[in-house]
Amino acid sequence: MTSTLEPEVGAARRRKEDARLITGRTRWTDNIALPGMLHLAILRSPHAAARIVRVDVSGALREPNVVAAFSGADVAEIQGSLPCAWPVTEDIVHPVRPPLAVDFVRHHGEAVAVVAARDAASAIDALEAIEVEYEPSEPVLDLEAASRDEGLVHPDKGTNRSYTWVFDSADAGTGTSVADVDAEVRIQRRYIQQRLIPAFMEPRSVVVDPGMGEYTIWSATQIPHILRVFYALLTGVPEHKIRVIAPDVGGGFGGKLQVTPEEMIAFLAARRIGRPVKYTETRGDTMVSAHHGRDQIQDITLTARRDGTLTGVDVKLIANMGAYLGLVGPGVPILGAFMYNSIYKVEAYRFECTGVFTNTTITDAYRGAGRPEATYAIERAMDDLADELGFDPIELRRRNWIKAEEFPFTTVAGLVYDSGDYDAATDKAMELFGYDELRAEQIKRREAADVVQLGIGVSTYTEMCGLAPSRILGALRYAAGGWENAAVRVLPTGKVEVVTGTSPHGQGHVTAWSQIVADELGVAFDDVEVLHGDTRTAHKGLDTYGSRSLAVGGVALVEACRKVRDKARTVAAHMLECSPDDLEFSAGAFRVRGTPDAAKTIGDCAFAVFAAHDLPDGVEASLDADATFDPQTFSFPHGTHLCATEVDTLTGRVTIRRYVAVDDVGRVVNPLIVEGQVHGGVAQGIAQALHEQAVYDAGGTLLSGSFVEYTIPTAADLPTIVSDRTETPATSNPLGVKGVGEAGAIAATPAVVNAIVDALRPYGVSDVAMPCTPERVWRALKRGPGAGVRSGPAVSAEQVMPGAVHADRPGGES
Amino acid sequence: MSVDVDGSRYVDDVEPRTLLVHHLRERLGKVGTVVGCDTSNCGSCTVLMGGADEAPRSVKSCSVLAVQADGASVITIEGLAGPDGSLHAVQKAFHELHALQCGYCTPGMILAAVDLLRDNDDPSEDEVREGLNGNLCRCTGYQNIVRAVRAAAAELRQAQRQEVQA
Numbered sequence: 001m002t003s004t005l006e007p008e009v010g011a012a013r014r015r016k017e018d019a020r021l022i023t024g025r026t027r028w029t030d031n032i033a034l035p036g037m038l039h040l041a042i043l044r045s046p047h048a049a050a051r052i053v054r055v056d057v058s059g060a061l062r063e064p065n066v067v068a069a070f071s072g073a074d075v076a077e078i079q080g081s082l083p084c085a086w087p088v089t090e091d092i093v094h095p096v097r098p099p100l101a102v103d104f105v106r107h108h109g110e111a112v113a114v115v116a117a118r119d120a121a122s123a124i125d126a127l128e129a130i131e132v133e134y135e136p137s138e139p140v141l142d143l144e145a146a147s148r149d150e151g152l153v154h155p156d157k158g159t160n161r162s163y164t165w166v167f168d169s170a171d172a173g174t175g176t177s178v179a180d181v182d183a184e185v186r187i188q189r190r191y192i193q194q195r196l197i198p199a200f201m202e203p204r205s206v207v208v209d210p211g212m213g214e215y216t217i218w219s220a221t222q223i224p225h226i227l228r229v230f231y232a233l234l235t236g237v238p239e240h241k242i243r244v245i246a247p248d249v250g251g252g253f254g255g256k257l258q259v260t261p262e263e264m265i266a267f268l269a270a271r272r273i274g275r276p277v278k279y280t281e282t283r284g285d286t287m288v289s290a291h292h293g294r295d296q297i298q299d300i301t302l303t304a305r306r307d308g309t310l311t312g313v314d315v316k317l318i319a320n321m322g323a324y325l326g327l328v329g330p331g332v333p334i335l336g337a338f339m340y341n342s343i344y345k346v347e348a349y350r351f352e353c354t355g356v357f358t359n360t361t362i363t364d365a366y367r368g369a370g371r372p373e374a375t376y377a378i379e380r381a382m383d384d385l386a387d388e389l390g391f392d393p394i395e396l397r398r399r400n401w402i403k404a405e406e407f408p409f410t411t412v413a414g415l416v417y418d419s420g421d422y423d424a425a426t427d428k429a430m431e432l433f434g435y436d437e438l439r440a441e442q443i444k445r446r447e448a449a450d451v452v453q454l455g456i457g458v459s460t461y462t463e464m465c466g467l468a469p470s471r472i473l474g475a476l477r478y479a480a481g482g483w484e485n486a487a488v489r490v491l492p493t494g495k496v497e498v499v500t501g502t503s504p505h506g507q508g509h510v511t512a513w514s515q516i517v518a519d520e521l522g523v524a525f526d527d528v529e530v531l532h533g534d535t536r537t538a539h540k541g542l543d544t545y546g547s548r549s550l551a552v553g554g555v556a557l558v559e560a561c562r563k564v565r566d567k568a569r570t571v572a573a574h575m576l577e578c579s580p581d582d583l584e585f586s587a588g589a590f591r592v593r594g595t596p597d598a599a600k601t602i603g604d605c606a607f608a609v610f611a612a613h614d615l616p617d618g619v620e621a622s623l624d625a626d627a628t629f630d631p632q633t634f635s636f637p638h639g640t641h642l643c644a645t646e647v648d649t650l651t652g653r654v655t656i657r658r659y660v661a662v663d664d665v666g667r668v669v670n671p672l673i674v675e676g677q678v679h680g681g682v683a684q685g686i687a688q689a690l691h692e693q694a695v696y697d698a699g700g701t702l703l704s705g706s707f708v709e710y711t712i713p714t715a716a717d718l719p720t721i722v723s724d725r726t727e728t729p730a731t732s733n734p735l736g737v738k739g740v741g742e743a744g745a746i747a748a749t750p751a752v753v754n755a756i757v758d759a760l761r762p763y764g765v766s767d768v769a770m771p772c773t774p775e776r777v778w779r780a781l782k783r784g785p786g787a788g789v790r791s792g793p794a795v796s797a798e799q800v801m802p803g804a805v806h807a808d809r810p811g812g813e814s
Numbered sequence: 815m816s817v818d819v820d821g822s823r824y825v826d827d828v829e830p831r832t833l834l835v836h837h838l839r840e841r842l843g844k845v846g847t848v849v850g851c852d853t854s855n856c857g858s859c860t861v862l863m864g865g866a867d868e869a870p871r872s873v874k875s876c877s878v879l880a881v882q883a884d885g886a887s888v889i890t891i892e893g894l895a896g897p898d899g900s901l902h903a904v905q906k907a908f909h910e911l912h913a914l915q916c917g918y919c920t921p922g923m924i925l926a927a928v929d930l931l932r933d934n935d936d937p938s939e940d941e942v943r944e945g946l947n948g949n950l951c952r953c954t955g956y957q958n959i960v961r962a963v964r965a966a967a968a969e970l971r972q973a974q975r976q977e978v979q980a
Binding site for chain 2: 014015017018019020021022023024025026028030031119120121199200201202203248249250251253282283284505506507508672673675676679680681682683684706707708712714715716717718720721
């Protein structure tokens with residue numbers, strides 16, 4: 001038998017997942033209906049800060065169809081505290097966070113009481129019959145004031161400062177001190193990372209079915225495995241009596257990387273009542289209760305020599321934690337701590353972050369988690385440095401970035417970048433973009449004083465992804481490891497079942513994992529089934545976030561496949577009456593070297609072990625294998641994004657005219673899926689630059705509490721982007737893959753804002769606060785020192801948007 | 815009330831306040847149609863609805879009371895494919911061009927696109943973008959959705975030409 005199998009890895013396979021999704025035969029958590037199931041509705045706090053004087057649920061219990069109702073006080077002794085798995089410092093201030101508030105509410109939307117009824121409408125109706133007496137107090141909302149302890153979110157803690165985490169290259173031995181480097185030029189800037197809402201399209205939902213001491217839980221979560229561990233730790237139910245299932249999950253973007261109050265409340269209700277319960281949130285619930293993202297004040301200082309050499313990066317952050325600590329919330333800015341130096345060679349680096357409580361919804365991971373914030377600050381500041389020194393912004397970057405021949409490269413933050421080629425990606429992006437032509441057009445428009453000015457923005461980036469080496473996570477005080485598991489089961493007829501510990505929610509793992517297995521085992525793409533998201537079938541895993549699934553879980557899969565192949569090799573050699581060393585695995589089969597027609601496929605071996613009539617002595621009657629992969633290092637995708645904006649100087653309207661993304665994500669398993677990830681990431685990055693902001697009023701009420709006010713972009717708001725790739729394989733894993741989930745969201749935001757500022761520099765504008773709405777752009781222009789005055793004083797965000805510099809300052813949008 | 819959904823007739827007593835989407839999901843078991851918001855912004859719940867003599871048009875089923883659908887004919891994502899299971903051109907194009915990731919917005923997006931193509935059989939990119947701006951997607955950046963809708967339009971035009979010739 002000779003075969004010319006086309007490799008599956010690299011092919012633009014259409015997704016296996018689609019068949020159900022395009023015909024409506026889906027299994028969202030909210031679709032699940034069990035016999036006897038009750039529906040929950042949750043009463044939420046209308047106040048940002050208040051003492052709970054009294055909660056009386058008895059009225060709700062008299063409403064029709066209501067089976068149970070209870071408040072935080074009713075479960076105070078048993079409900080425990082929601083977990084934070086990433087206490088980043090030893091002395092972190094970590095307040096108790098009850099799923100149902102007991103004595104105090106600390107943000108708008110915090111859960112106060114719950115009703116269980118025969119149907120959802122009855123449960124919602126009955127909420128009105130619950131009486132709550134609040135004693136409201138002045139909420140702590142301004143992040144800087146909060147950091148100075150002007151008002152306390154948790155008075156018993158005596159401070160709003162949860163932690164301060166510091167990295168200094170002088171102390172770490174990875175560089176010198178920022179105080180000691182040449183500082184012929186100094187660029188000092190403050191940027192505001194406004195608060196964002198992940199806004200996955202499927203609202204969260206959870207179903208808890210209490211058996212006789214065992215619990216089956218369906219949840220719209222990214223992390224069924226982590227959730228199961230925490231259910232066991234928090235409820236006292238033994239882990240082996242808990243099964244968590246993440247069925248079809250409609251997006252996450254980090255927003256479903258959480259152990260939620262609602263998941264615990266549903267559990268408490270099911271255990272108390274002894275019947276299955278379901279809680280499905282409304283979008284209004286999502287907006288106030290599901291965690292938010294970003295929300296940092298970033299002070300960054302670059303030092304450089306006049307020749308354009310970047311010498312130091314000094315960063316000071318205030319990160320808004322919200323009212324409590326989320327599952328990995330304190331660690332989010334720390335994921336950015338290693339990225340402010342980005343792709344540049346820097347002599348000295350210092351990073352300091354203080355996590356601060358405010359009376360707002362908690363913040364936690366949102367696409368990129370710390371890395372978009374870092375990239376934004378360094379890439380915005382690099383443009384200002386280029387402007388100060390009279391360099392083309394790309395030329396300045398090129399002078400400072402790590403060259404292809406310098407890999408592996410140890411950065412000033414102490415990471416070892418294994419591979420990359422920043423020149424190649426940038427050159428390709430510039431060519432696709434038509435950089436020189438657009439610069440020429442920009443000059444013409446400036447000279448003609450065109451009402452519509454053209455701006456060109458660049459952002460290079462790298463990110464640390466493939467989370468993560470367990471030892472490093474341990475050193476950073478994260479509670480869990482970062483390994484991933486895969487198991488491969490070869491069925492008697494040669495079909496293959498793969499069990500993965502990753503938990504996809506739109507990423508297409510079923511398709512990509514099938515491609516990997518097809519190549520590794522020489523089986524057909526359609527002969528592979530991928531099982532995931534159920535702790536009973538996939539008992540071991542750490543789930544999906546941080547662009548880790550392929551770079552960690554995919555590698556575990558390859559290792560499991562290779563174990564299967566090793567086992568099959570022995571069986572094939574026995575059947576072919578040769579030594580295993582005489583066999584090579586090529587084109588889907590073991591072949592005797594020099595006699596390629598003598599061949600046995602994995603399927604042949606599978607049937608042989610199934611029958612088990614004639615196996616060599618001591619050979620197990622199974623080809624199955626599993627593997628757990630713990631990466632030694634992170635992976636480092638990189639890329640260059642270029643954006644051209646047209647800015648109407650009369651109205652402030654910004655139009656993206658051209659957007660080019662060239663990403664290097666290492667080896668690509670499925671280019672269709674990679675391209676889709678880039679599109680979606682860029683869209684979310686553009687959304688931060690232009691469209692989205694969570695806004696609180698002076699009383700701490702979330703004003704952007706629905707899709708009417710929280711304006712995620714529509715098809716009409718977004719441009720068509722040009723995406724392409726360069727490919728330098730990762731050297732840290734056998735697949736050569738790096739990860740792509742977050743790349744677009746990291747690069748797009750600074751590229752867009754740099755383009756807007758570039759258009760407006762002749763008007764004396766050097767910053768526009770995000771989101772760069774027409775009003776803000778217009779105000780920036782009005783406050784600039786005037787057209788043509790290039791050397792005029794820089795306009796800071798403070799001047800552009802007085803009173804609205806901080807994402808959540810009351811009445812910010814005045 | 816009586817409503818024809820995906821070719822079957824359902825007769826129920828419903829509360830006047832019940833929304834069509836909740837009737838579809840909770841009473842009729844048509845869970846392919848989903849809810850993404852509570853302000854009629856997201857379009858995830860889009861279905862096609864028509865009367866006895868009118869062609870079905872897209873509606874957000876969260877913005878229609880179930881009783882308003884009395885006597886109407888409704889097509890959901892579950893009834894869009896042909897009786898033999900052959901996919902609609904828009905469904906096929908969404909699969910071919912990777913126009914979905916998590917798939918939550920997909921039923922509404924596909925049905926809105928079907929309705930768009932009924933009005934305009936050869937929409938430009940901008941017309942597709944404007945035409946679908948009542949449907950939100952958080953995964954795809956819409957780029958492949960726009961491509962898929964235009965590809966489906968081309969396929970439908972081709973099919974129509976062949977029909978005319980035949």
